[in-house]
Amino acid sequence: MKRRFYLNKMDIEAGVELFFSKLEEYFRNDEKEVIDVRESSGRVTAEPIFANENVPSYNSSAMDGVAVISKHTYGATESSPKILELEKDFEYINTGYPINKPYDAVIMIENIEIIDDTKIKIRNSVFPYKDVRKVGEDICKGEMLFPRYHTLTENDISFLLMAGVFKIPVLRELNVLLIPTGNEIVKPEEKTEEFQIPETNSAMIKNFIEKYNASVDVHSILPDDLEVLKKTIEENIEKYDLILLNAGSSAGSKDFTFHAVNELGKVIVHGLNIKPGKPAILGIVKDKPVIGLPGFPVSCNIILEDIVKPLILNKTKEEVYYDNEIIEGVSGKRIHSSITEKEYLRVGVGKVEDRYVAIPLKRGAANISAVSKQDGVVYIEKGIEVLEDGEEINIHLKRSKEIVDNNILVIGSHDLLIDLLADYIKRYDKNINIVSANVGSIGGIMAIAKGYAHMAGMHLLDPESGEYNISYIEEYIDEYTLMNLSYREQGFIVQKGNPKGIKTFSDLTKDGVRYINRQKTAGTRILLDYHLEKEGISPDRIHGYSDEEYSHVNLALKIKKDMADVGLGIKAAANIYDLDFVPVAHERYDLLIHPSFIDDPRFKLIQEIIGSEEFKRDAEKLGGYLLKDTGNFIKE
Ligand SMILES: Nc1nc2c(c(=O)[nH]1)N[C@H]1C(S)=C(S)[C@@H](COP(=O)(O)OP(=O)(O)OC[C@H]3O[C@@H](n4cnc5c(N)ncnc54)[C@H](O)[C@@H]3O)O[C@H]1N2
Ligand code: MOO
Numbered sequence: 244m245k246r247r248f249y250l251n252k253m254d255i256e257a258g259v260e261l262f263f264s265k266l267e268e269y270f271r272n273d274e275k276e277v278i279d280v281r282e283s284s285g286r287v288t289a290e291p292i293f294a295n296e297n298v299p300s301y302n303s304s305a306m307d308g309v310a311v312i313s314k315h316t317y318g319a320t321e322s323s324p325k326i327l328e329l330e331k332d333f334e335y336i337n338t339g340y341p342i343n344k345p346y347d348a349v350i351m352i353e354n355i356e357i358i359d360d361t362k363i364k365i366r367n368s369v370f371p372y373k374d375v376r377k378v379g380e381d382i383c384k385g386e387m388l389f390p391r392y393h394t395l396t397e398n399d400i401s402f403l404l405m406a407g408v409f410k411i412p413v414l415r416e417l418n419v420l421l422i423p424t425g426n427e428i429v430k431p432e433e434k435t436e437e438f439q440i441p442e443t444n445s446a447m448i449k450n451f452i453e454k455y456n457a458s459v460d461v462h463s464i465l466p467d468d469l470e471v472l473k474k475t476i477e478e479n480i481e482k483y484d485l486i487l488l489n490a491g492s493s494a495g496s497k498d499f500t501f502h503a504v505n506e507l508g509k510v511i512v513h514g515l516n517i518k519p520g521k522p523a524i525l526g527i528v529k530d531k532p533v534i535g536l537p538g539f540p541v542s543c544n545i546i547l548e549d550i551v552k553p554l555i556l557n558k559t560k561e562e563v564y565y566d567n568e569i570i571e572g573v574s575g576k577r578i579h580s581s582i583t584e585k586e587y588l589r590v591g592v593g594k595v596e597d598r599y600v601a602i603p604l605k606r607g608a609a610n611i612s613a614v615s616k617q618d619g620v621v622y623i624e625k626g627i628e629v630l631e632d633g634e635e636i637n638i639h640l641k642r643s644k645e646i647v648d649n650n651i652l653v654i655g656s657h658d659l660l661i662d663l664l665a666d667y668i669k670r671y672d673k674n675i676n677i678v679s680a681n682v683g684s685i686g687g688i689m690a691i692a693k694g695y696a697h698m699a700g701m702h703l704l705d706p707e708s709g710e711y712n713i714s715y716i717e718e719y720i721d722e723y724t725l726m727n728l729s730y731r732e733q734g735f736i737v738q739k740g741n742p743k744g745i746k747t748f749s750d751l752t753k754d755g756v757r758y759i760n761r762q763k764t765a766g767t768r769i770l771l772d773y774h775l776e777k778e779g780i781s782p783d784r785i786h787g788y789s790d791e792e793y794s795h796v797n798l799a800l801k802i803k804k805d806m807a808d809v810g811l812g813i814k815a816a817a818n819i820y821d822l823d824f825v826p827v828a829h830e831r832y833d834l835l836i837h838p839s840f841i842d843d844p845r846f847k848l849i850q851e852i853i854g855s856e857e858f859k860r861d862a863e864k865l866g867g868y869l870l871k872d873t874g875n876f877i878k879e
Pocket of ligand 1: 423424425428440441442443444445489490491492493494495498519520521522536537538539540542608609
């Protein structure tokens, strides 16, 4: 068994610098190919390109009118016009016609008076080349059109064709070989067993890389076998410019990437002080880069963005026009980070009252959903232990600012109707996205109080009054607007057929019943605690009381997977996993609206949508929703 731990872990900037310094010769070596100019959009010139033609290639009229000899017009004024004679002083021409000697200027048709078939009157003189596009005005034959390493655009193509350039030397596209490895990895369509991992990274990697001047061949999946891995690299290293291995980059007993690269060539960097992405391997075999990408998709994505992309661009010299903007904002949440690693935190972003707020998405290296949902990335530098909520940060946008400006932040207790609303909104205005985060009902109140959200969903029962939400909100906010979204049926989500026979709260204490709870700030948790107290049931008697999930859907999934027997949640979540449901109560679920959002046209749109019969019909289909007050204000 070959195990190996990381070489000295390095900061990513230092690691890239060291690796690239060993690849100087590789970067310098250009290979060219000659292609048709019409096919050259996005490609990079390999040499300076010179014009073969003058543009325009002759003196041409820029206007419809008459060609004149400028000298013959001198002296013409408003009070003493001049008469010009056809073929002696002028000729009729149109835009684009050649202007040949003795003619040297143009007068627009609007500025002449026709006297008869052969004579015109003018009241202004013109200087030489007035309204004439002179030969070579745009470009002269022999002039340099582009230097080397210019990335060509569609406009460049028409320019080149006009200048008589039809074939063009460009840098050859990079050939990349991607080798997926792992005994447990199978093609996504061929997954039959739960423990098998669908090979999804290569499709992501290929599509990522092929945005640049590179094409990717994906090798068949290799087993965890050092000799097979080495043989495959050896056979292909001459044919390709870059080999990527995925995964086997960390310290497991079957992680062979390090050994394969180091035995065939040399590993320059293994291990980076970043999170995710730590186990990346940067090596060189036969003067070509060979990179070991970490297996988890988020880690893999970071190494692609921050190492593979710059490597490709260094090699292909491509300029990337769309660079991501960096904006200033605040963190909408307190985050603990690592002091030894730079963390790449994916965030959703919205603008609340002229201030950008970044809401952290899921943080694990395997949570690809965060990459799909991200509006931007916040780098928490090494050495920073805590990012406070409200702290000023730079947000590196991954979507355009226009899109982010339109985002609606809905933070608090999540509900499936928020997802339904998100879909409805897109039908009315494709540029509006709902960015939602589940921080529980109390978290939602705090988010509105601090200006971190446009709306917050909540369902907080006040055990004393039996009322919902208001007493909690008034602890933090004096003036507020609260609108009802629905009444939801809360109950026990249980396995199909309710094998443990759960009907009441006291049933939760029965032997062999495993409960799954919600987090402390969740309204459902408060509902549970309310009933336990009312019935005099001590939480210690419930097995699993301290196991928490962060959403109704995750809670239902735990029950589906037989990791628990029962949890309190909404009927719609039980329906998703075809579980049984024992109703307990109807609870009121309201939306608290940030004051700056009330007059926003996007809020008007939301009111219109949730008030519509169509929306209510679709909501009812989810199950367990009462919509009698939907859209009504509880407090304005
Ligand atoms: N003892 C230690 N264990 C681990 C460490 C460590 O420092 N010490 N680092 C962890 C970190 S951080 C990461 S990231 C992972 C990376 O591991 P590998 O690059 O060796 O990847 P594998 O173990 O082969 O696979 C892990 C995981 O990645 C997914 N995967 C892999 N290939 C694909 C693919 N082609 N398509 C989709 N997904 C793929 C899959 O979920 C694998 O289970 O190591 C930690 N361990
Ligand atoms: O570096 Mo790993 O990519 O954090 O999970």
